[in-house]
Amino acid sequence: MNLKIALVGNPNCGKTTMFNALTGSSQYVGNWPGVTVEKKSGKLKGHNDVEIIDLPGIYSLSPYTLEEVVSRNYLLNEKPDVMINIVDSSNIERNLYLTTQLLETGIPMILALNMTDIVKKRGDLINIKALAKRLGCEVMETSAVKSEGCAELAEKAITLGKSRQKSKPLPIFSTDITKTLGQIESIIKTKSTTEHPDFYAIKLFERDEKAIEQLNLSDTVMAEITALTVSCEEAMDDDSESIVTSERYQTIGRIVSDTIKKKASTGMTPSDKIDRIVTNRFLALPIFAAIMFLMYFVSVTTVGAWVTDWTNDVLFGEIIPPAVEALLVSWGTAEWLNSLILDGIIGGVGAVLGFVPQMFVLFLFLAILEDCGYMARVAFIMDRVFRKFGLSGKSFIPLLIGTGCSVPGIMASRTIENERDRKMTIMTTSFIPCSAKLPVIALIAGALFPGSVWVAPSAYFIGVAAIIVSGIILKKTRGFSGDPAPFIMELPAYHVPGAKGVLIHMWERGKSFIKKAGTVIFVASITIWFLSSFNFALEMVDTNESILAALGMIIAPVFIPLGFGTWEATVATITGLIAKETVVSTFGVLFGFAEVAEDGAELWPQLQMAFTQMAAFSFLVFNLLCAPCFAAIGAIHREMGSAKWTLIAVGYQTAFAYTIALIIYQLGLFFTGGGFGIGTAAAILMIAALLYLLFRKPVSKTKQKQLIPVKEI
Amino acid sequence: MKTLKAVKCGESTKVVKLHGDGPIRRRIMDMGITKGVDVFVRKVAPLGDPIEITVLGYELSIRKADAELIEVF
Numbered sequence: 001m002n003l004k005i006a007l008v009g010n011p012n013c014g015k016t017t018m019f020n021a022l023t024g025s026s027q028y029v030g031n032w033p034g035v036t037v038e039k040k041s042g043k044l045k046g047h048n049d050v051e052i053i054d055l056p057g058i059y060s061l062s063p064y065t066l067e068e069v070v071s072r073n074y075l076l077n078e079k080p081d082v083m084i085n086i087v088d089s090s091n092i093e094r095n096l097y098l099t100t101q102l103l104e105t106g107i108p109m110i111l112a113l114n115m116t117d118i119v120k121k122r123g124d125l126i127n128i129k130a131l132a133k134r135l136g137c138e139v140m141e142t143s144a145v146k147s148e149g150c151a152e153l154a155e156k157a158i159t160l161g162k163s164r165q166k167s168k169p170l171p172i173f174s175t176d177i178t179k180t181l182g183q184i185e186s187i188i189k190t191k192s193t194t195e196h197p198d199f200y201a202i203k204l205f206e207r208d209e210k211a212i213e214q215l216n217l218s219d220t221v222m223a224e225i226t227a228l229t230v231s232c233e234e235a236m237d238d239d240s241e242s243i244v245t246s247e248r249y250q251t252i253g254r255i256v257s258d259t260i261k262k263k264a265s266t267g268m269t270p271s272d273k274i275d276r277i278v279t280n281r282f283l284a285l286p287i288f289a290a291i292m293f294l295m296y297f298v299s300v301t302t303v304g305a306w307v308t309d310w311t312n313d314v315l316f317g318e319i320i321p322p323a324v325e326a327l328l329v330s331w332g333t334a335e336w337l338n339s340l341i342l343d344g345i346i347g348g349v350g351a352v353l354g355f356v357p358q359m360f361v362l363f364l365f366l367a368i369l370e371d372c373g374y375m376a377r378v379a380f381i382m383d384r385v386f387r388k389f390g391l392s393g394k395s396f397i398p399l400l401i402g403t404g405c406s407v408p409g410i411m412a413s414r415t416i417e418n419e420r421d422r423k424m425t426i427m428t429t430s431f432i433p434c435s436a437k438l439p440v441i442a443l444i445a446g447a448l449f450p451g452s453v454w455v456a457p458s459a460y461f462i463g464v465a466a467i468i469v470s471g472i473i474l475k476k477t478r479g480f481s482g483d484p485a486p487f488i489m490e491l492p493a494y495h496v497p498g499a500k501g502v503l504i505h506m507w508e509r510g511k512s513f514i515k516k517a518g519t520v521i522f523v524a525s526i527t528i529w530f531l532s533s534f535n536f537a538l539e540m541v542d543t544n545e546s547i548l549a550a551l552g553m554i555i556a557p558v559f560i561p562l563g564f565g566t567w568e569a570t571v572a573t574i575t576g577l578i579a580k581e582t583v584v585s586t587f588g589v590l591f592g593f594a595e596v597a598e599d600g601a602e603l604w605p606q607l608q609m610a611f612t613q614m615a616a617f618s619f620l621v622f623n624l625l626c627a628p629c630f631a632a633i634g635a636i637h638r639e640m641g642s643a644k645w646t647l648i649a650v651g652y653q654t655a656f657a658y659t660i661a662l663i664i665y666q667l668g669l670f671f672t673g674g675g676f677g678i679g680t681a682a683a684i685l686m687i688a689a690l691l692y693l694l695f696r697k698p699v700s701k702t703k704q705k706q707l708i709p710v711k712e713i
Numbered sequence: 714m715k716t717l718k719a720v721k722c723g724e725s726t727k728v729v730k731l732h733g734d735g736p737i738r739r740r741i742m743d744m745g746i747t748k749g750v751d752v753f754v755r756k757v758a759p760l761g762d763p764i765e766i767t768v769l770g771y772e773l774s775i776r777k778a779d780a781e782l783i784e785v786f
């Protein structure tokens with residue numbers, strides 16, 4: 001018999017720690033279909049027929065946040081055999097709020113009272129038997145970090161799954177409401193076939209839109225239910241949602257005071273003391289800056305960079321290619337195959353794998369920051385700045401990391417809990433010039449702006465401006481519109497991070513990048529290799545006679561309004577998709593140099609002939625802002641969890657880059673005496689469009705069907 | 714009407730009523746800020762917003778704009 005066990009609970013209650021303890025190493029990590037929410041499942045240790053699912057952390061079964069909808073749909077539609085409700089017993093009142101709702105679904109449930117070690121240390125006493133009796137379900141004490149009680153919990157869950165004993169709702173509501181709920185429930189039972197009548201009765205009473213949609217009752221039936229609701233609201237002089245939440249919390253208050261003896265609090269906890277310093281009015285920002293600097297310094301410029309340089313220059317430069325080449329030569333394989341393996345696969349994939357060590361170092365930092373509780377404070381400290389342009393306070397970290405490499409930057413966005421903020425951050429992170437774009441900047445600055453000091457800083461300025469402008473524009477579009485995300489966030493107590501959890505977290509993120517992004521990069525690298533090594537007769541040729549050159553000539557006119565409509569510049573831009581620094585070496589190949597310095601000094605004379613200053617700057621801006629390299633596109637795909645959103649992101653970035661480069665080039669031309677032409681008109685139109693998008697009123701959210709009139713309160 | 718936004722740092726208060734509607738109001742209630750609950754305002758973020766409050770024994774951060782929806786004594 002196959003058994004599905006779902007772990008449900010508040011964020012930070014220890015679900016993932018419990019999941020790791022129960023499943024060991026048999027885990028699968030992916031995304032819930034079509035959303036950026038992570039899905040984890042695995043087999044229970046020693047039971048191949050028992051599947052454990054780690055549901056996203058939620059505070060309530062409300063229909064509002066993505067996590068709530070995902071968890072709720074899973075519980076109601078996928079029918080797990082058992083739920084394990086994990087409760088942080090050091091924060092029991094708020095945790096039991098979800099418990100009261102879970103019991104109403106009827107799904108067999110067992111409650112894991114986690115973090116009992118903390119409660120014991122505090123000196124609080126929980127009467128487990130009494131609590132179990134009051135809640136009407138089995139209660140087990142666990143400490144997931146110490147793996148205490150986990151095995152017993154799993155055994156009990158399996159037994160419960162076999163007996164299929166349904167959970168029962170608690171007697172929460174006062175007489176009048178219980179009566180109304182009973183009436184609604186009997187209507188539901190006759191008019192629909194749902195297996196969760198208790199749950200839906202309360203949800204319809206609360207006017208829960210998703211529940212109304214799912215039950216799909218006729219208008220007359222809904223009117224009947226509304227009438228019941230309204231008369232109850234009038235009697236209570238409050239709206240149904242407040243009535244329900246208040247009574248839940250009151251019931252919990254009674255249960256907790258009857259079953260738990262809290263030791264009188266003895267002043268400030270260690271966590272309070274830490275917080276007093278870390279989020280102190282004057283110290284918070286310096287401490288934040290110091291932590292960010294340390295993280296950046298270690299993961300991007302020192303340890304991470306050493307390992308990455310070694311991987312790129314030694315492992316994929318001096319060790320693997322010559323070894324593989326010697327091997328291939330000794331086998332006498334065809335020249336095209338050698339080229340495919342050496343230039344296409346090892347060259348392309350190697351360029352990307354080089355970032356992996358750097359990413360692991362970074363993910364280690366992120367896991368520690370998240371686990372110890374500081375990440376929530378980052379959002380607390382930076383919220384004010386970032387929410388102005390539609391991002392979260394936590395967006396700071398992806399953007400900072402993005403100056404080193406967009407790939408880990410994009411993946412760092414996973415710490416942002418709101419889906420809209422997360423998508424927006426994913427879309428804008430690669431606007432920041434990453435280290436691979438520096439050679440391109442050096443090439444253009446050195447060749448066409450010798451001695452000028454403003455080109456490199458302007459690249460960063462344009463990057464930051466692009467993020468701010470995009471944030472404001474995107475926030476007002478349909479895809480991102482709607483009510484501002486409620487920023488009502490728990491600030492968990494600080495604690496020493498657990499080594500095991502942190503390492504698993506780091507490893508999972510790194511692995512998922514290598515796996516998911518790796519395929520995109522692999523295919524893309526081979527494609528570019530093929531296009532740049534063959535002509536249409538499928539003969540191996542130099543790049544300047546290749547299919548890519550021919551495509552470059554076809555596409556080049558698109559860039560004429562941007563001032564660099566030559567096939568060389570086009571081909572360089574396309575190969576920049578493999579890795580941005582490839583732009584430099586491509587110019588080298590196209591201009592006939594075998595080897596060029598990192599800043600391409602050999603190419604400067606030729607570039608000076610090929611580009612005007614305006615055109616070169618426009619080329620630079622376009623390459624900084626347009627679609628990032630394949631590795632970053634792979635990371636976007638990994639994080640968005642949908643091909644559609646990946647295309648939207650890359651399409652937006654490229655269109656934005658085109659617009660800005662065109663404006664810069666055409667206006668530059670006009671102000672340097674180029675006369676007023678079609679291009680100037682186009683630039684002015686585009687500026688007008690940008691200004692419109694920046695200052696228009698936000699698209700109002702598609703009016704939700706208000707099936708039931710909301711009573712004025 | 715006095716709202717949570719007007720409560721000073723280091724002061725405690727009791728929730729009277731919640732205003733507003735939709736997801737924000739529901740979220741506030743889900744987090745345990747319901748009628749009659751005690752709320753303690755712990756601190757203001759270094760840049761002036763959001764604020765940090767203690768409710769039901771845990772810490773919560775909430776923007777001033779949202780705190781305005783919470784009517785207190």
Ligand SMILES: Nc1nc2c(ncn2[C@@H]2O[C@H](COP(=O)(O)OP(=O)(O)O)[C@@H](O)[C@H]2O)c(=O)[nH]1
Binds near residue numbers: 010015
């Ligand atoms: N002291 C203690 N800490 C725990 C326990 N279970 C989990 N934790 C810690 O609580 C934090 C949050 O746990 P996590 O599993 O990530 O929670 P999730 O958000 O529910 O997945 C981690 O730092 C864990 O190490 C426990 O039983 N006792």
Ligand SMILES: [Mg+2]
Binds near residue numbers: 016
């Ligand atoms: Mg988790």
